[in-house]
Amino acid sequence: MATSTEATPYTIVIGLEVHVQLLTETKLFCGCRNRFGDPPNTNVCPICLGMPGVLPVMNQKAFQLALRAAVALNCQIARFTKWDRKNYYYPDLPKNYQISQYDLPFSHDGYLEIPTADGGTKRVGIIRVHLEEDAGKLLHAERGGKSQVDLNRAGTPLLEIVTKPDMNSPAEARTFLEELRLLLRYLEVSDCNMQEGSLRCDANINLHVQHNGQTVATPIVEVKNMNSFKAVEAAMAYEARRQYEEWLRTGAKLGEVPKETRGWDENRAVTVSQRRKEEASDYRYFPEPDLVPVVVSEQMLQEVRSQIGEFPAQRRLRLAAEYGIPEYDARVIVELGKAFADYFEQFARGLENPKNASNWMLQDVQRTLNAKGWTIEQFPVRPEKLADLVSRIERREINTHAAREVFAEMIESGRDPGAIIAERGLTMVSDEQQLKAIVDQVLDENPKVLEDFKKKKGKKRKQVAGFVRGLIMRQTKGRADAALVERLVNEALVARTGVPLE
Amino acid sequence: MSGESLVGRTALEHLDALAKGELSARELVQAYLERIERFDGHVQAFLLVDADGAVKKAAEVDERRARGEPLGPLAGVPVAVKDVLCTEGQRTTCASRILENFIPPYDATVVRKLKEADAVLIGKTNMDEFAMGSSTENSAFQVTRNPWDLTRAPGGSSGGSAAAVAACFAPLAIGSDTGGSIRQPAALCGVVGLKPTYGRVSRYGLVAFASSLDQIGPFAFDVRDTALLLKVIAGHDPLDSTSVARSVPDYLACVEEPLEGLKVGVVREWLSEGVDPEVATAVRDAVAVYEKLGADVCDISLPHSKYGIPAYYIVAPAEASSNLARYDGVHYGYRAARYEDMIDMYCRTRAEGFGAEVKRRIMLGTYALSAGYYDAYYLKALKVRRVIREDFDRAFEQVDVIIGPTSPTPAFRLGERLADPLSMYLSDIYTVTANLAGIAGISLPCGFTQDGLPIGLQILAPPFEEERLLRAARMYERETEWHRRRADLQQAVAAVSKAG
């Protein structure tokens, strides 16, 4: 039995089919609200109910959002694209056909760059991105009861993204989804919430097994029912092991058996066979005669490109380079969204050392947002004000301890840092003579400290120095220049006891 | 004026009398309701007569006129509407069991426009189920008879609307034309029927048969009334993406102006084989009228028009198979009373709800779109569509309008073609090409057979040249009296009872 650390005698090949719901106000072909969580069948009209004689009218905003996503995925944009009907019967599909795109999707042949484990990047190819309408939801009753249909989701805009089989590990599949989510959230195309179903993912997976010096491909399996990124990773890992064991047992190769669909069982952490397709379903696609083809002009594309501005991956690199912050910090800042990154940049521009901005953003600001449940847009302190505060630390006007006190009051009252500092007398004490006098006074009053310093060794001796610094800070109400205090205390202790610091 | 002397006049005559105060809209609608009451039992043109609604609307028009308020262009004129157009709060069945009790919560755009024009919507007319047929015999509910001979079909699928005008149940009616469903019944019933260019009239609320071919159009006694009604219903509609944003000319204002130096093309293929000799003679006589008027008449060829019927019977059923998929018993309409499971519910609902011709076309269309057959059938049919359009484009480089017979025969006997779908399909041999090409066409009376059956002349014009079409038609109409003849229902009823 191979252990997980041993190299496997096969390569995993994974392609993903991802559906994301677009963040539009209204549905794709009617004026109904596009919103999750409303009471069943409240966001419906004759058009999305598929009543006789009604006609679809394309939502321009949805098409623009779709274009934005495709451009960001480096896709070729078709200048002429049309709609097709995908015919199949199901009660959540009121017309019994779905308006989708078949042979002329609005975009194709793109890629998404994802970071690799070794610190590099890898391109995952995108075969096509197309726009289609979503179906409603069946609410299955308990045994014996009747099923019900909620058509609030019917006709909402859905983007289908099909990747090339370019991912070679479960972790890569997960990373791809994380990068895709970052991109689409950053661009405000979709909120990509797998639990709410605004991002859904199916995977095609097989193995290329090294056998007697040859590469053998195992049958491709489609895996469904994965409800989180973690589930995708786990299902892919399980499925790779299962396929390898099956190959060892049966030796079945790609093309020898009909394509199988398996569902991920989250509780048992296994995939379960659902069906084998003898042949591809016949959806009887044909051009949708109720809609006119869409012609994408250069002007439309320009507009979309200008809306996108900078891609998150680019921005990550630029933030690191331009502000000299660690790549890790840049990555986290961009992942927190466009608005968060915008805040960071405005904040950092007001500082001597932008690293202080990323520290404050990722610690104090982020902690506050989490505690209050705010987005950065709801954060009451404007970046210029925060820069005003933190630049005072840089100018040694106040120390970090005092700055945190001011920060807390700025969040509460929204007042300027200067006023708070003046009122509370928080200006830093950094006069060397003044501090030296305080150090001497404290040591005079605490002779036991000198005894301890002499007796103790190593770390313990340093702790004594720390204790003395604490006394000084208390004496100065936390306003003393911490670095200066440290030097003065160390010097005094060494001088008075005659033993070195360590 | 007595009721019987009122009915049979044109909408413009009514509008004139109403404007002059010679009669009220209530009196007018009452006259038509009496006529319907008296004769529709024999003709069976209507699936629904909305007497209360019609009288109420007429009264409202009268009151508003009395108060001197502005009124719409059809104020007080009764209009019959094919039961394929949705009417808010009023049963819309498409003559199908599957929609027998369907009440739409919305008006078709054309219905809305009629209401805004202050027309009096008098009722919903019979048709072939889902507009599939050429005799109106495929209605699930009743058989409409041709007012000129009650043993004959009125044509179809808008047979109820054509018969309603021919029987003087309404001066105006609305139909829909997918392969000839306005023009062919107009010809067989001796009235005028116009199929506008695809995109000229909004399809919103028209229950779809074949979306890329369907157009709504007017029926009337003459070309001027046709122009009046077309003006009301035409125009771009934001609810129909395939409707075209072009301004609507005032068709009526210019209809009397003859076209100088008109070039008329006569389709060689349509006057050779397969056409009834009496029909051919009437059409040749019509050509002679144009020559007499100084038109430049020449023969033209539409070499691919012979592929029109086969292409049509791929494209239309293909779209229909998808359009009619929604009638499944899940959300509205008929649902089978007993079923085992979901699939069984679908099967029984559709088996019980649809008639034979609808099922036949759903099967044809499903087959044509299936994997492995798509290229050979559907894609090929689209190519044929393109070459048929190119035939017309070439022809219209030489001539202004094309004329020929509307239907190869006059009205045929009820039941005569029911057993042989192919013979029924050939009723549309001269009309389908206009739908496949998306151009405008009109049928107007051009004579009668020895048996007293009307014959229709078809005129075709390039896309969005309805104005030219109407002016050319009016030039002919002014020289003839055919449009003044009315079916004598009393005699027709007597003839049937004598025979019976």
Ligand SMILES: [Zn+2]
């Ligand atoms: Zn809706």
